[in-house]
Amino acid sequence: MSGKPRVLVAHNDTPQVAVDLLKTKCDVTILKPNWPTEAEVLKVLPEYDALLGKLHIDTDFLNAAGSKLKIISTPSAGYDHMNIQEIKKRGIKVGHAPKVLSGAVAETAVFLLLGAARRAHEGRLLLEQGKVENGFQWLLGHDLRNKTVGIVGLGNIGEEIVKRLKPFEIKKFFYTGHSRKKAGDDLGAEFVNLDTLLKESDFVISCVPLTPETDKMFSDDAFKKMRKTSVFVNIGRGKTVDTDALVRALKNQTIFAAGLDVTEPEPLPVGHELLKLPNAVIIPHMGSQTVETRNDMALAAAQNILNGLEGKTLLYEL
Numbered sequence: 001m002s003g004k005p006r007v008l009v010a011h012n013d014t015p016q017v018a019v020d021l022l023k024t025k026c027d028v029t030i031l032k033p034n035w036p037t038e039a040e041v042l043k044v045l046p047e048y049d050a051l052l053g054k055l056h057i058d059t060d061f062l063n064a065a066g067s068k069l070k071i072i073s074t075p076s077a078g079y080d081h082m083n084i085q086e087i088k089k090r091g092i093k094v095g096h097a098p099k100v101l102s103g104a105v106a107e108t109a110v111f112l113l114l115g116a117a118r119r120a121h122e123g124r125l126l127l128e129q130g131k132v133e134n135g136f137q138w139l140l141g142h143d144l145r146n147k148t149v150g151i152v153g154l155g156n157i158g159e160e161i162v163k164r165l166k167p168f169e170i171k172k173f174f175y176t177g178h179s180r181k182k183a184g185d186d187l188g189a190e191f192v193n194l195d196t197l198l199k200e201s202d203f204v205i206s207c208v209p210l211t212p213e214t215d216k217m218f219s220d221d222a223f224k225k226m227r228k229t230s231v232f233v234n235i236g237r238g239k240t241v242d243t244d245a246l247v248r249a250l251k252n253q254t255i256f257a258a259g260l261d262v263t264e265p266e267p268l269p270v271g272h273e274l275l276k277l278p279n280a281v282i283i284p285h286m287g288s289q290t291v292e293t294r295n296d297m298a299l300a301a302a303q304n305i306l307n308g309l310e311g312k313t314l315l316y317e318l
């Protein structure tokens, strides 16, 4: 034993840069198999001071985690997979990895928006079916130019989306949330209530995390308030949308199209209703999946642990 603090890395595809950073000050064990069950983690966890991984952490997990554990750090921005209150109640510090992924997720939002607005999936399906037609009116989509974009939840990701969309000559940006924000003012975006945003936006982009308040906030009612020409993009969390309501809205053309990085359920099972819709551009929660961003997220999660072990505030503490 070196006397160094012991860190358990739960996933063996954790980027090497983060493992190397931890190794500068800690003994590091990387668990195999790659995505272990919570039970597999718990078999060894009582011997460790810190845990780096994305795991479902609830009261039962914490009861079995042992008394040595001081820090839990998830290499993700979202933390709805962990019971933060229960973790903190036990004096365990908990951190996550926001901000460093905002650019990558914003890029994803832009391509989903463009793909949905320009009927990319429908075009591809028709191509595969040999149904491409000549015609001045064939498969027309919508421009971004001169349109109104509504951001639901102007956090870091929402801000990065606005910055990236500005060069598309957007007429107006709306945002909604708990309160007006300086960042919104700086970006020239107008704070409005959700109703106004839904009714008056051509593009509605949801960036909200999953909370009791946002659970299924995009319901039949919300989609009915949107325009027939509206495009809905979700890069937040799948559970913020009532999936059946979204399927209805897309099928009945209550809205024009959707671009989804996140869905409920996730992943969508083969043959799911959403996957049958030509006007839905869907990817399987890949918003932060770039080489650079995954390195940065893992590094942030590792830095949380190093800070915590030295008695400092975590880099991104919850």
Ligand SMILES: O=C(O)C(=O)CO
Residues within 6 Å of the ligand: 075, 076, 077, 078, 079, 101, 105, 285, 286, 287, 288, 289
């Ligand atoms: O880090 C997260 O929470 C994500 O959803 C990444 O896409």
